[in-house]
Amino acid sequence: MDITVITYFLGTDMNIENFIKKKKYIALFGNPVDHSLSPIIHSNFSKEININYNYNSFLCTKSNFFTKVIKFLRNGGLGCNITVPFKKKSFIIPNKYTKIAKISGSINTLIKLSDYNILGDNTDGIGLIFDLKRLQYIKKRSQILLLGSGGAAYSIIYHLLQEKCSVCVLNRTISKAVKLVNRFKIFGNISLFSTDTCINNFDLIINVTSCGLYNKSPDFPKNLVFPHTRCYDVSYSKTRILTPFLLLCKSLGSKYISDGLGMLVAQAAYSCFSWFNVLPNIKKNIDLLYK
Template identity: 35%
Template structure:
């Protein structure tokens, strides 16, 4: 009798993690492409991320997505084997093994750029305000700059962290320095074409404490968090003059598709997954 091999094991690691839609996304991609896999949610203790990842791979795991608050720890874990875009970002959201060593990449920027284009707001030539200076912000700064934005200002509740992120980017690619600004939330003032909330505030049903009058004519407000209803940030933005507000569901699916392609060598179609997730959220 011939035994059937177990499907390759994948997962997403974070804390909290129960809300993650990644299992549905990757299982749907696998069905599309005829790939056999299992995909699970893994909640790592806040002080045991590296142990959790090492155990997953030692037990035969093939690949992990990484979400808040572990993207910078994932960078440290994979530092010897990083894709250049992850190295620039200083944050990792995709891990896998190659020749027994943990590899790291960051697909957040790819996911965001794809979704901005889908929404009709390609970042080239735009003035962009990025709210937050954690792993999510790190993952998208270089792609936004490489896409040709005119200006990028990062603001954070802790101003020093925003300035450290600006300095990190300017040191790695000095030609970007002229486009970069940083400061605290009150220093968000200006007229911006795209305002991106890279904080997790909407998970707590709050919005960043931003000044009024941030939105240029036709501006987009983009929340990296996704939800069944408009997030608090989206509601705040529309009330403050944004022409359009979008959540991060498209970015979530697009970055997952990029991770899937890294692991399996095939690019899935995101349309079916987007429609399915919107239906799930509406029925939740």
């Protein structure tokens, strides 16, 4: 991390404005962030699109998250990404919203339009759909089981329903799953998972829980995984090892498993577009990380 940034957040008198003039400045805020490949991805983007911008990640707590983000934007930051567990909480930061941000009620991208105007967006859903299509994991009217009902789920469900897919939601806390289903049922075929009402032969199972951050797999009926079942985890491992969820799915016989690295690159590219109006080559940048 750049020493200028460290001293800035420690509250010294160093002139941050002079520093920011040298580079366009973007940041990632969340907890945890040390595993994130986003700084590497955006470094590759910066070179490709020939825009000199700096992208750093900052660890936040519940008590200092809002202070850090607002201070960053007020002191020259052009925009930022928000990651777990603050995507839903950050909805109160902007005063303007894209259509998808309003629908999802979740923010992963902030764009500073002016000193007093912040636009909230969410690029997770479009990033996920890009990667699922790249992998040939999704088609129109796919039957999907969604594991989890947190901020990541809110970010992506609208896009899945726009593909005319049927979505069943399974979550440890049933009341949270019910709330999620009720919010999005006006957009398509979404329901609460039940062994009585849901099929047992899903085309795709997507894990949007944060279990992987704690080296765990979410609980779900193991008889739902077949050799043809596509299993996708929005989490990813920095060392490219399989997440606990994907390890389990592989052991259950699935021949099609993928982590969320492609989604990470795609959502980052669409965030980059929102800041600089230039879209990096997503497939090329996914290949760079797989080398």
